[in-house]
Amino acid sequence: xxxxxxxxxxxxxxxxxxxxxxxxxxxxxxxxxxxxxxxxxxxxxxxxxxxxxxxxxxxxxxxxxxxxxxxxxxxxxxxxxxxxxxxxxxxxxxxxxxxxxxxxxxxxxxxxxxxxxxxxxxxxxxxxxxxxxxxxxxxxxxxxxxxxxxxxxxxxxxxxxxxxxxxxxxxxxxxxxxxxxxxxxxxxxxxxxxxxxxxxxxxxxxxxxxxxxxxxxxxxxxxxxxxxxxxxxxxxxxxxxxxxxxxxxxxxxxxxxxxxxxxxxxxxxxxxxxxxxxxxxxxxxxxxxxxxxxxxxxxxxxxxxxxxxxxxxxxxxxxxxxxxxxxxxxxxxxxxxxxxxxxxxxxxxxxxxxxxxxxxxxxxxxxxxxxxxxx
Numbered sequence: 481x482x483x484x485x486x487x488x489x490x491x492x493x494x495x496x497x498x499x500x501x502x503x504x505x506x507x508x509x510x511x512x513x514x515x516x517x518x519x520x521x522x523x524x525x526x527x528x529x530x531x532x533x534x535x536x537x538x539x540x541x542x543x544x545x546x547x548x549x550x551x552x553x554x555x556x557x558x559x560x561x562x563x564x565x566x567x568x569x570x571x572x573x574x575x576x577x578x579x580x581x582x583x584x585x586x587x588x589x590x591x592x593x594x595x596x597x598x599x600x601x602x603x604x605x606x607x608x609x610x611x612x613x614x615x616x617x618x619x620x621x622x623x624x625x626x627x628x629x630x631x632x633x634x635x636x637x638x639x640x641x642x643x644x645x646x647x648x649x650x651x652x653x654x655x656x657x658x659x660x661x662x663x664x665x666x667x668x669x670x671x672x673x674x675x676x677x678x679x680x681x682x683x684x685x686x687x688x689x690x691x692x693x694x695x696x697x698x699x700x701x702x703x704x705x706x707x708x709x710x711x712x713x714x715x716x717x718x719x720x721x722x723x724x725x726x727x728x729x730x731x732x733x734x735x736x737x738x739x740x741x742x743x744x745x746x747x748x749x750x751x752x753x754x755x756x757x758x759x760x761x762x763x764x765x766x767x768x769x770x771x772x773x774x775x776x777x778x779x780x781x782x783x784x785x786x787x788x789x790x791x792x793x794x795x796x797x798x799x800x801x802x803x804x805x806x807x808x809x810x811x812x813x814x815x816x817x818x819x820x821x822x823x824x825x826x827x828x829x830x831x832x833x834x835x836x837x838x839x840x841x842x843x844x845x846x847x848x849x850x851x852x853x854x855x
Contacts, residue, residue, distance in 0.1 A: 628669035636731035646738025650781035750845035760852025772833035
């Protein structure tokens, strides 16, 4: 039997299918469909080819059988055999190579390929046009909604005036103003924002609220602290707000920079008092206690410190050292000292008493004593 002819697709169709199967990932489904179609009609064509081969083989076998019979009976020349073989070969070679079904399948495959190719090229060209700044086909625009969004605070910005208290003396009276700017989402329905504000870094809070009109996006609120700048620098402190409704949000905290300047620690004045203020009418020899009180004044808003001094009860003839300490910001302290004894007939006691400051600066108080004399 002659070697069976192998079935081939038309060269152009086969090339196109291969081209599609190697196309970009966007046309993978089309390529897979064409590959399946090719395998399907290849199998069908192969089956048809096998059937035709069997028919030609039977015809060839029958012809050879008749030729052999004819040669044995009629002893035909060898040339008749050659004519028979030639006729069979001619008949075999002249049989159709493709059936109508095969032709239809080939045409269908080519059509599918062309459709896929045209669609893929359109997609590629459209992508290139977009990447190069081309204008895409206009899409239908939806109608702009006029509905208001629910009120929501998106941020709160803070500022403070004055921005610094550096250079101001402690004890200076000052008003500090904090300003909170509330930001809400655009196109909101409006409503009330509730919050608490603080001027001492959150140790204390005061409730407040502010109203937004529909569509309003920002609104400011101010709050203040007033007072004398303390030398311990506890005020003014950081201030801010904490939103509680319609949502929760905490602002940054802001406060004036720097600190007030402390006054120099020094004694500015000394007041003296004595008790009893008089011994008039008392008999000489009477025992008595005389109390001297020194009231020491230092500069306001000072950092505090120690005052060193000496005191006397006999007009300076004798002195006793002593000291007293001031806390930061403290401006007044008292110191007492005494003389006790029998009132002498020569009236030498009680004598004038007072103090003499030696540190942090020098200052001498007035001298005081009970008036009158014993009798």
